[in-house]
Amino acid sequence: MVKIIRLSKSVIGNEEKIAVLKVLEKEFLGMGEEVDKFEKKLSKIFKRSTVCVSSGTSAIQLSLEACNIGENDEVLVPSLTYVATFQAIKATGAIPIPCDVDEDNLLIDIEDAKSKITNRTKAIIPVHYTGGVGDLNSLYEFAQKNKIRVIEDAAHAFGTIYNSNLIGSIGDIVCFSFDGIKNITSGEGGCIISNDKKIIERVQNSRLLGVENDSKSRYKNARSWDFNVKRQGWRYHMSNVMAAIGIEQLKKRDLFFSKRKLLAVKYDQLFENVKDISSLQRDYENVVPHIYVVRINNLDDRNTLKEELLKRGIQVGIHYKPNHKLEYFKTGEKIILPVTDRVYSEVISLPIHPDLDLKDIEYVAKTLIKILPKYLK
Numbered sequence: 001m002v003k004i005i006r007l008s009k010s011v012i013g014n015e016e017k018i019a020v021l022k023v024l025e026k027e028f029l030g031m032g033e034e035v036d037k038f039e040k041k042l043s044k045i046f047k048r049s050t051v052c053v054s055s056g057t058s059a060i061q062l063s064l065e066a067c068n069i070g071e072n073d074e075v076l077v078p079s080l081t082y083v084a085t086f087q088a089i090k091a092t093g094a095i096p097i098p099c100d101v102d103e104d105n106l107l108i109d110i111e112d113a114k115s116k117i118t119n120r121t122k123a124i125i126p127v128h129y130t131g132g133v134g135d136l137n138s139l140y141e142f143a144q145k146n147k148i149r150v151i152e153d154a155a156h157a158f159g160t161i162y163n164s165n166l167i168g169s170i171g172d173i174v175c176f177s178f179d180g181i182k183n184i185t186s187g188e189g190g191c192i193i194s195n196d197k198k199i200i201e202r203v204q205n206s207r208l209l210g211v212e213n214d215s216k217s218r219y220k221n222a223r224s225w226d227f228n229v230k231r232q233g234w235r236y237h238m239s240n241v242m243a244a245i246g247i248e249q250l251k252k253r254d255l256f257f258s259k260r261k262l263l264a265v266k267y268d269q270l271f272e273n274v275k276d277i278s279s280l281q282r283d284y285e286n287v288v289p290h291i292y293v294v295r296i297n298n299l300d301d302r303n304t305l306k307e308e309l310l311k312r313g314i315q316v317g318i319h320y321k322p323n324h325k326l327e328y329f330k331t332g333e334k335i336i337l338p339v340t341d342r343v344y345s346e347v348i349s350l351p352i353h354p355d356l357d358l359k360d361i362e363y364v365a366k367t368l369i370k371i372l373p374k375y376l377k
């Protein structure tokens with residue numbers, strides 16, 4: 001058996017195991033003290049209110065709902081994202097309007113978004129693909145001009161810095177995911193960060209079935225018995241088990257970030273001047289790479305290429321099948337997103353996670369370069 005270099009994975013040490021065991025021994029597994037502690041630590045890092053939830057997907061759904069976005073409202077979103085972003089929009093009753101991405105950075109094309117504004121447009125969700133954020137200032141200018149909300153899908157961007165500001169510490173509403181393979185994990189989980197007190201209060205309640213002020217009792221490992229409910233809520237809170245993992249992962253974040261950056265820079269060097277392979281040219285001084293995507297020119301047979309890489313011990317991925325190509329999100333008229341459609345046929349994601357080292361990266365890059373010619377047009 002060849003040792004498989006995994007595309008991505010959780011990186012868990014004894015610290016996480018001990019922390020989980022402690023929660024188990026307390027026999028209070030639901031939302032309680034640990035969640036309060038994790039939220040406080042996140043709030044300190046981002047210097048504003050943070051609400052933890054069950055996933056990045058629920059973070060986006062609850063953020064939209066907190067903005068009163070729902071039935072028949074339109075939300076601008078790049079088609080090149082994980083299906084989670086689209087499902088979160090759909091879950092509110094709103095309509096995801098798929099936008100193209102910019103050729104240079106594969107982030108939402110603001111010009112294309114502009115052309116898709118209608119009087120029903122209520123929000124834009126930029127997706128920080130691979131960890132890059134592009135020209136956020138222009139995006140916010142565009143949103144302000146059109147009086148729409150911005151909900152950042154920052155699932156890939158935990159740790160990324162924009163104009164000297166940590167992503168999450170600025171912006172309207174920012175959603176992170178802590179699922180198993182993200183830059184830090186809580187097993188599953190996510191959070192919502194905002195300066196908007198109304199939004200924060202709404203999501204604090206809506207994650208707990210809409211039970212008003214229940215969060216405060218839960219933080220003390222208690223719950224409220226006499227309460228009011230004013231609107232739809234969900235069981236989207238985080239559990240103490242998840243928070244305990246998250247707290248330990250936070251302590252390791254700088255190590256994780258620098259390892260990811262080191263590996264991505266190495267890939268960039270190895271692919272420099274390689275014909276038919278282009279890297280995304282992210283600025284890894286500021287960007288923490290969540291995934292490492294290359295675009296391949298004239299790629300003919302991606303599936304067989306993937307199979308051969310796997311035989312050689314390398315697991316790769318494709319981020320992402322564009323959502324406008326998925327049946328559930330089709331809107332009637334045929335949607336053509338020229339850049340997204342082309343990019344989809346070119347992309348391959350190579351292994352990147354903190355348990356890899358430079359030798360692994362060299363093996364992956366050299367193997368790809370060696371076998372690639374067979375798979376070109």
Ligand SMILES: *Cc1c(COP(=O)(O)O)cnc(C)c1O
Binds near residue numbers: 055058188
């Ligand atoms: C992971 C991810 C999400 C969803 O997060 P979950 O915690 O898995 O629900 C949303 N958007 C993008 C781009 C993601 O990669």
